């Protein structure tokens with residue numbers, strides 16, 4: 001299969017795969033729910049004196065439609081990603097009797113971008129929003145260089161490492177684009193977050209780097225709305241379409257609105273240059289959208305404008 005076989009680490013090189021022993025993994029609290037699994041805060045404490053590291057541990061929620069194979073693929077994927085703007089893989093933990101495998105990742109103390117914005121909204125200026133946007137863009141550029149499409153780029157899947165660093169997380173829906181194609185076509189829509197999806201992803205289930213660019217535009221909108229729940233993409237689209245519409249035809253309504261050139265309204269106090277970047281990400285035809293590398297330049301250019 002051409003699923004990036006040549007990208008797989010050399011099968012003869014010792015896989016730098018730390019195994020964490022379950023008996024030393026001390027549960028502390030639940031951090032959140034991602035695609036196909038919950039994430040827990042644990043302390044890995046082999047010395048038993050609370051000096052061990054805090055880690056984030058994701059286990060596969062068996063009741064979800066995801067299979068063990070999906071989770072194994074997610075582990076294989078995240079262990080091959082090495083980028084400052086992508087949450088770091090630390091290893092795996094085989095639970096007793098190897099009934100299930102857990103994914104061990106670096107713990108990001110500030111939590112999700114949405115929670116961070118709710119808490120720190122007052123002292124996050126435009127420059128910091130653009131810094132976060134540029135870091136997400138760099139993370140996406142890296143994924144594109146590995147031929148990955150994320151397929152679920154949204155503020156809910158961005159984590160905050162510090163006041164000046166955010167990272168992309170949750171690779172449950174990520175796919176590799178086959179070498180001979182420009183897009184990945186999924187077989188069934190699943191529980192799709194259509195309000196973050198490009199029109200071709202909604203109507204033809206086609207996912208590409210350019211559909212990730214569309215979602216990046218939605219993340220920009222979330223950032224400049226300070227992730228305000230009352231202004232979130234889903235809420236604004238449903239307000240426009242009408243809350244009486246049920247989900248399967250919701251997607252059709254949304255695509256028709258996008259065809260008629262309706263787009264999310266500019267967030268209040270959003271700099272015109274930033275709104276223009278969003279609108280470029282939301283070009284109906286995917287080839288008219290900027291690449292992540294040109295988005296980087298557009299964001300740097302907006303940052304210059306914001307220099308006091």
Ligand SMILES: C=CCCn1cc(-c2nc(Nc3ccc(C4CCNCC4)cc3)nc3[nH]ccc23)cn1
Pocket residue numbers: 030031032033034035039056087105106107108109110111112115156157158159169170
């Ligand atoms: C990607 C999103 C869906 C799945 N997901 C991933 C995580 C996650 N979280 C954290 N840190 C974290 C730190 C504090 C808080 C709190 C909780 C209580 N209220 C205030 C904020 C929440 C999360 N580090 C991580 N490393 C790797 C994954 C990961 C959580 N959910």
